[in-house]
Amino acid sequence: MDTGSSCHKLVHFHLPTTRILSKPCLESQESPKVVRNMPSYDSVKVAVRVRPFSKREKDASSKCVISMKTNCTTICDPKNVGNEKTFKFDLAYWSHSEYLKNTESTLVPDGSYSRYADQKTVFQDLGQGILDNAWQGYNATLLAYGQTGSGKSYSMIGYGTNRGIIPLVCEELFRAIENNQEKNKQYQVTFSMLEIYNEQVTDLLSKTKKSGGLKVREDQHQGFYVDGLKLVPCESYAQIERLIEQGKKIRTTASTSMNASSSRSHMVITIQFKQILLKEDITKQSSINLVDLAGSERQKSSASEGDRLREGTCVNLSLTTLGNVISALAEAAMGKKVLHIPYRDSVLTKLLQSALGGNSRTVMIAAISPADICYEETLSTLRYAERAKKIKNKAIINAGPTERLIKELKAENNKLLSRLAGLGNSGKRQLSGCYENELRIQTMQITWEHQLQEARKEWEQQYAAITQERRMMQLYPYLLNINEDPQLSGVLKHFIQEGASDVGQDPSNVITLRGLGILPQHATFINSESKVFVKPHGKGKVIVNGVPIVLNTKLQHLDRIILGSNSAYLYIGFPAERGPDDLCRFDYDFFQSELAAAEGFSVDTLGPVHNKEGKPDPSVLAVFHDFIKLMPLVAEANQMSEELSKDLKFELKVKNLALTDSRGYDLQKEISVKVINQITNQVWIWSKSKFINRKFLMEELYQRYLDGGDISLDRESDPFWDPVEVIHLGSAHIWLQSLAYCMKLEEQTELLNSEGVEEAILVINITPCSDTERPFGEEDIVIDPLELLGRKIEFQIHILQCLGVRWLKEATNRGIQIGYHFYDVCQCVYTKPVWKNVNPIIDHKLQFVALNVSNVLLSYLQKHALVVDLWGLQGTIHFCVLVWIDMQPNISSYYFIWIVDCSHLIVEFSTCI
Known part of the structure; x- marks a missing residue:
């Protein structure tokens, strides 16, 4: 019998039916008088x-x-x-x-x-x-x-x-x-x-x-x-x-x-x-x-982040x-x-x-x-x-x-057994109750000395294991685990003895490891002539000091090693190599920061770390910490996707890394996760909150997979699935200062994504014009913008074309739309969707009329840019299309926005054949 096992609850109602005070009043040794204890x-x-x-x-x-x-x-x-x-x-x-x-x-x-x-x-x-x-x-x-x-x-x-x-x-x-x-x-x-x-x-x-x-x-x-x-x-x-x-x-x-x-x-x-x-x-x-x-x-609430799946999983x-x-x-x-x-x-x-x-x-x-x-x-x-x-x-x-509870349990068992005779199959619960009571009776009747004797045997085995571990620490190098929870770091030691030590999930390995991305035969550590090498097997992922390795690599004392998706270890070298090392600095965040740096991401990537006063910018540091905290979660999500055959790839992105607003000020940066279907090339962008919620759900599904349970799900319940959506590809800034002088703008400018990489070239003209739509000439240029105060002004935005749209080069079932805001118009204007053409003709026109130019409008033209956003469509035309203004689809249209007094806006539609 395993005397160390028993039925257990967290907080006992130790139930004799009567209770006594801490100093009992006794009539005799044979028959103690019990005084009820008041709550x-x-x-x-x-x-x-x-x-x-x-x-x-x-x-x-x-x-x-x-x-x-x-x-x-x-x-x-x-x-x-x-x-x-x-x-x-x-x-x-x-x-x-x-x-x-x-x-x-x-x-x-x-x-x-x-x-x-x-x-x-x-x-x-x-x-x-x-x-x-x-x-x-x-x-x-x-x-x-x-x-x-x-x-x-x-x-x-x-x-x-x-x-x-x-x-x-x-x-x-x-x-x-x-x-x-x-x-x-x-x-x-x-x-x-x-x-x-x-x-x-x-x-x-x-x-x-x-x-x-x-x-x-x-x-x-x-x-x-x-x-x-x-x-x-x-x-x-x-x-x-x-x-x-x-x-x-x-x-x-x-x-x-x-x-x-x-x-x-x-x-x-x-x-x-x-x-x-x-x-x-x-x-x-x-x-x-x-x-x-x-x-x-x-x-943040999943609902507020647009996640269709529930929040608050079992976790x-x-x-x-x-x-x-x-x-x-x-x-x-x-x-x-x-x-x-x-x-x-x-x-x-x-x-x-x-x-x-x-x-x-x-x-x-x-x-x-x-x-x-x-x-x-x-x-x-x-x-x-x-x-x-x-x-x-x-x-x-x-x-x-002491004896009363045993008697009560035996009496209860007799009652339960008497009921079983007439219950047939419905008596399973009563039978379970009898079994549990019997276990408790047996445990209580085992003498305390016998229980201690069994515990001592186990303690002696543990003490021998401790002694053996300490002895081996003085002989061999070893791997010391590093965990996100400091309480659990430095708890496990895997010794690398002389010769080859295979590592992997298979129990036949010298070092058996379990975890996401750990293969049955993952890698081999070789201890030879006071040197230690590590060599990955096949697709076994091994990272040393932030850099993935594929060949036999020599290890140095205090090298950082990541096996699989996220099993982190600090390599402790031979006793002669060790000194008064500060192991505390090699915490979980150190590993992730090193890995991020090796992949080209550091806090400097996010922009100036210090503000104008020379103090650290909390918003920049917060984004960096979010990035390194999510790195291991993204690695784990990728591994689960692979093992569950979901064909999704997850990538960390910094939203608005290189983007600015209409005044040229940096937009607030935040971490997002790009999700790519490797079969269909469909793309999603998940917020940090949505990804964390989905990751919880993925873990539940993955655990069922490990336990051999049923992992089949309908599409709506699958944490790896989402309907296709519109993707923001990039932005271009058209500075409007020339308009304050009634000068025409003719631009071919880059549409840059969040990371500052070119997504396409935008061809756009913004032309001041008269009531009759006659473009202004040199004679209409003003020397001082203040000359326009109180006057009527008109100009036309004409988006002609996009060139070399990378989004459209990557897949054939994609399209684009362009959207922009002008001045303080609350509604975004979108062009018609264009599909499958890498150099699509847009031919979108929109005319603005200000009846009475004010200082506010002049200031806007002199200090702001027109921010033009490029949006990616995917799937078929029935999905993911942004609403565009088009009163008569068969007639080319352009729209007049009348700015009456720079505070009231009237939108009027006109058509031209």
Whole structure:
């Protein structure tokens, strides 16, 4: 029997039908008298913690928009400095500044007057309270909430010597047990660790992964629990410390093989703490639940971005439902009528049912960024926490006779079995209930000493593995994993021993790797004569220091290696090559920035990095960070497309990289994704938000593919499919200054795309003319534009032709249209569509008449350009055609726009045969 496995729930209702106070009143040893424990009604305790600026925020010269005074947190709107919002919570931790690093690399307050709240302070306020509740027999839960990178994991787990709440709680628990040893008292501590991603539960202490994840079940005694979750008995903090490291390794491996970012998953650590009073035959039990929630960043609505598919896939479902549960409970606490609390709508909220409104004393720590560039996300987190603090819980001390629960379970089994006789096939649920109860009875009857003995065997094996790993680190070079989540970087080591070490998905390889784009036989690492080489196999993708390789390549200490789509590793050379290296600088962003630079993209590509004052331009840096963040996602999308035979290629683009407005000012740059069907040559441009939403849906489909499930979809539900659309190809600027002098413009100008590359040549004339449409001659030219004030002016726009349209050269089923705005006309004017001609004749005319020229119009002509946009059509003429002005399709038309007083515009149509 595997004594480390059991049925498990997140927060226990340890159900004897009666409960006792922490100091029981006993009549005799044989028959303890039980006093009912009254519920303790407590609000969820909420703490807010603000972290220091991140590297990205420092690069962007971010300003701090957070201030704290006692337990009040104030946030200032960077776009409206006078707009401040203040929130009052139970605790407010200032961890943004006023700190220093001591000799042990621990962050501590800088002087006696420092406001800095270090890890020890947070533990003393929150962690110690959790332990105090556990000793009394209350269930206790700590939730960490906030956007990705806000400091949740730092508060919960910590980094290096800056240990977080979880390790400090575990260490202090065993220290307290050691100091409270009594002859007639036994203490039992079990540990479990799970991850929820995409509504699937993964046991982070089990080396075998169950397809589809572990199931969440419910019964009348336990409430919701995870069936089959491994519970490991522990007798020291060192064991728990090792289990956490083991869980990290499994989480890292799972995030790579499942293509799942840890920032989008929830991690739950549960410590079951039992105090058994042997003399009185009483058991007091507490479940300590420590929950690191997924990143809560706000995304633009898919609907607002024009995405036809739903937003909020299973990846986001748990957080969305958690928000709905918290809102409903907050309204109920305020006396409003709430018909339904949606606990059952997600896996996370099922397991947190007791923590939110149930049998638990619960604390939420809201982690926030101080930076102005994160204002919206921070404000959202503070509002979320404000709702959470209104929730009322009903905590009770979990204690009762040890043998009573076993008797109750046996009695319940007998009742269930008696019902089965008359139920036939419909009795499957009752049979399942019997099986679950029997498992619980068996587990409870196994002596604690036997469970510890089994756990010790496993611990000895793990300790031997640790010793072996340390020995090999002193002998061989190795690959050290680099993960997007700093908590999961440096967790895995793959040693390159002497000779050839094959790498790939096939279990026969010396180094077995799983992940997107990893082939069965992917590459070979060769350790020979104190040198290490890497050689790709076939189509195996191997990148070294940002550059793809195809030949045998020698590795140097601290080389950066990417295998497949996005499995990143730092090469650690032979012991003699190593020094006091700062490995922290080789983080995930370093790899992606290096890869982008090798492909010709850097922050300088986006234009001046500094503004006129010499300060970093936050908008430029934000676009660069978006680009490198999306790079691995695009690589993964391409790999999934290939493996699922979708024939789509995804490319990152910077929208408006080289484009300007009518005044010549740079347009706002943003990241988009170009999607190309490699069979039909059809093209789409997806916004960042739309791509991220689709990527979630692709992951769900791909996971079904890996699990051997049905991946057939109707076209409307396929995340890889979209109807054809119109594509913006490029723009040309026709400067209008000559018109202010009544001089004719005759231009052949380039239509440039977002990157400044020529898409076509535009032939266009803009001619001042008289009422009779007579073109002005030299005698009509004015020396001073002010001479036109108050006068009537007319001119005609004539788009003659486009030459060498690259869009039309690339495919035969394509067309183009041209669109432009003039002055402050709100509607864009479009030409007729033209198909299949590389040098299409446009012959579009539009005449403008201003009855009374004003200073505003003169200023427009002198300082603005006419921006002409080239649009690409695809498919057949029935699809993707922009609406153009044409009253009589069989007659060539041109249009008069009358500018009456430079504020009222009248459009009049005329025709000429």
